[in-house]
Amino acid sequence: MNFTSLRRRLVIATTALLFVAGCDRDDPTGGTVSDSMTLDQASTRVEEIVREAQAALPPGIELTSRFEGSMPCDDPDDGGPKGRVFAERQYQVVYPAGWPVDQALPTVRQYWEQRGYKVIKDHQPGGDRLLSVENPADGFRIGIEIYARDSGRTDIFLVGSSPCVWEHGSPPA
Amino acid sequence: MAGLTFEAVLTADPAAFRTAATAWGDLAKAIDDQADALIPNVKRIPDVWQGDAATRASAHLESLRKELDLAYVPALAISQALSRHADEVEALRAQAQSLVARGRGSGVTINPDGSMELEPSARNEWGARALSSFVHERDELLKAAARLDDETTRAITENTATGSGVPAARVDRASVPPAGSDPKTVKAWWDSLSPEQRRFVIAEYPDLIGNLDGVPVSARDIANRIVLDRDHDALVARRAELEAREAYIRRMLDEGRAAELYPNADNPVGTAISELDKLKEEREAVNGKLRGIDAINNRLNDDTKPRAFLVGFNSADDGRAIVSVGNPDHADNVVTYVPGTGSDLSTVRGDIERADRMAYDAAKKAPGEETAAIMWLGYDAPDDLLAATRGRYAEDGADDLRRFQDGLRATHEGGPSHNVVLGHSYGTTVIGHSASGNTALNADDLILVASPGVGVAGAEGLKITGGDSTQHVWATTAKNDVIQSAGLDDNLVHGENPAGRGFGGQVFKSDDGTPLWDWRDPFNKPNPSAHSEYWDPNNVARDNIASIVTGNYGDVIR
Amino acid sequence: MSLEVNPSEIRSIGGKIISIADDLKTDTSSVQGNLAPPTRSGTTGWSTTTAADRAAQGWQDYLKGLVGRLGQAGQSMIDAANNYQAADARSAERSRRTVTR
Secondary structure, X not given: OOHHHHHHHHHHHHHXXXXXXXXXXXXXXXXXXXXXXXXXXXXXHHHHHHHXXXXXXXXXXXXXXXXXXXXXXXXXXXXXXXXXXXXXXXXXXXXXXXXXXXXXXHHHHHHHHHOOOEEEEEEOOOOOEEEEEEOOOOOOEEEEEEEEOOOOOEEEEEEEEOOOEEXXXXXXX | OOOOOHHHHHOOOHHHHHHXXXXXXXXXXXXXXXXXXXHHHHHHHHHHEOOHHHHHHHHHHHHHHHHHHHHHHHHHHHHHHHHHHHHHHHHHHHHHHHHHHHXXXXXXEXXXXXXXXXXXXXXXXXXXXXXXXXXXXXXXXXXXXXXXXHHHHHHHHHOOOEOXXXXXXXXXXXXXXXXXXXXHHHHHHHXXXXXXXXXXXXXXXXXXXXXXXXXXXXXXXXXHHHHHHHHHHHHHHHHHHHHHHHHHHHXXXXXXXXXXXXXXXXXXXXXXXXXXXXXXXXXXXXXXHHHHHHXXXXXXXXXXXXXXXXXXXEOOOOOEEEEEEOOOOOOOEEEEEEOOOOOOHHHHHHHHHHXXXXXXXXXXXXXXXXXXXXXXXXXXXXXXXXHHHHOOHHHHHHHHHHHHHHHHXXXXXXXXXXXXXXXXXXXXXXXXXXXXXXXXXXXXXXXXXXXXXXXXXXXXXXXXXXEOHHHHEEEEOOOOOXXXXXXXXXXXXXXXXXXXXXHOOEEOOOOOOOOOOOOOOOOOOOOHHHHHOOOOOOOHHHHHHHHHHOOOHHHOOO | OOOOEOHHHHHHHHHHHHHHHHHHHHHHHHHHOOOOOOOOOOOOOOHHHHHHXXXXXXXXXXXXXXXXXXXXXXXXXXXXXXXXXXXXXXXXXXXXXXXXX
């Protein structure tokens, strides 16, 4: 069998795989089809876990909303039913002068580990720190990001997201 | 009158300028809406009124409609200028505040009016040097603020109406450079036009201007919004026509009158069903395009996010759209995102979300810099990877992508921006073709996400103006992404796997992604989601993309 | 050859044009107050603020005139329709009187 026809078969097999579920554009039935909470409920829950993290940090801080959005996880196809979405929220931590910046990450790390959250991201790119955890019970994620700026400032973000949910709680009819 | 003071910068209120920008945008939209509302009324006149008086009345109303069309352009231009002013003012204020804070930390008191004193404890050589550096920084800040203020003032004044409106000057259609012209030539032509002439060509030839590389982004945005609006109305009307025809055919079928519908057909019922199929197909296509247009409109009108610019638009065939989050002509970093197979106007919402995230992530990584993220559906994407192996999609798209990058360079203001071209899936193949021609692709870095191959055997086969492609071609493929199996070993259907060891580029980390098989139920369908999860919340690919886009190469997690 | 003249349709179009003018007037007044950033701390000192204020003035004047001309165009159509109907009525009246004499 010549090389080209073998390659063509592999392409067909793989693309059939991707195409059946929509290649770059996923068909939602590739995963679970069961009902979920609604996007509104998921957003509310994300807000809650972010506020829990705020409460766990040393006191005196406020949160400023920086990003709020929902992102398709299974992308809707032409004319097809809308797929599922993530709820995502990111807040910047506004802290007063003298606040113990260096304690922020260790504090929430310990808090999350005590709750049995699983670490899913733990990196130190350059002088920055990225730590995210997932609650194995419901798939919600919360993280802290620390950016050490050239100016000497440190910027801190709390980032939260939900698992894939149907926008209205169940697959469209 | 005294110039702009440090105090004015320190206490500036960007929200006030932003509110004004929104108001001018609303005004522009109202003008455009009423211009469009006139159209069917003017069209109807000859049906109900004929003769000299009727002709005069029609002509008069038509000229009023054109006047409204023309007024849209300067009103939106003022909105753009104020929106930019708000963003820049916010950045300048942050810089001023940072200066004051750092001054304090170094023993230099910076007063609200900008005057500076050394604290007694800092009255030494070191303190004096710090003082001098802060003075210099303050002066540079004030210069930048004055420059911004001048630019915005000029843009507003140029577009200010008098009692007789905002004048335009005629330009012949034939003198507009044709599509495909060298963007440098186009830019030179644009620069030679007066503000009156520019307004005219945007209002009269929006379909030409909107997609012409070398025309500044803000002008393309205004032109494309005009076309977007028109195409929206035309598609809605077409859909109504299709639905009416479908309903009519169904009624005739129900009443057993198919033969009346197709008097010459052998099989009228069959013909009816066949026409219904065709109508359904077209209606679904129209609905898909309207979905895309709605997604674009929603993003353009979303005031809670950075201003978006419609840099390209065409609803013909599968549809093309280029939506930029932020204005690349003013940005420090620009990332052009080329989506993959199956992308067309109907799926544009998800791709705009990805561009939004990349812009946001870059701003988080480098808050002092402006990053624009462009969703570039500027090519006709194949419907799936199998179709991709048969067609010339990548080759055809490559030329458009090259010219688009040249266009970005031609219209960018100030020193050159850091330009990155990023592709997902088949989008990487288009990039590969655009970077393996005779001349280098005008880009500083390439990012290849989930690539099925880019048409070359190694990084050195890709040519970019930014330098050594082994250092500036970045690739990632998630561990569970089935795209890497679309071939044999690392030799994929479109060439070597850029994230493979043999390719010679820079490989960065992504999350593993959803596994192909759920071990708990081996009889489940395989799940290829990993191919599309790179922009999901938390995916480390996003952090890495932000690092590359902002030039923080050392922070890339491998 | 008679030319098509349908007074009630002409009047209806004229009415629609007047309502388009009214809509433009309403939309314009609802944003008018926000076109220039209010002059106060936060916006003073920037020549942009003054320029926006002048632009708001200039555009207000311009749009007032444009709305007026648009409304006038609609009214002219209504007037023309009314004239046609009146002329028809007069000529019908004349024919009637002629016939009955």
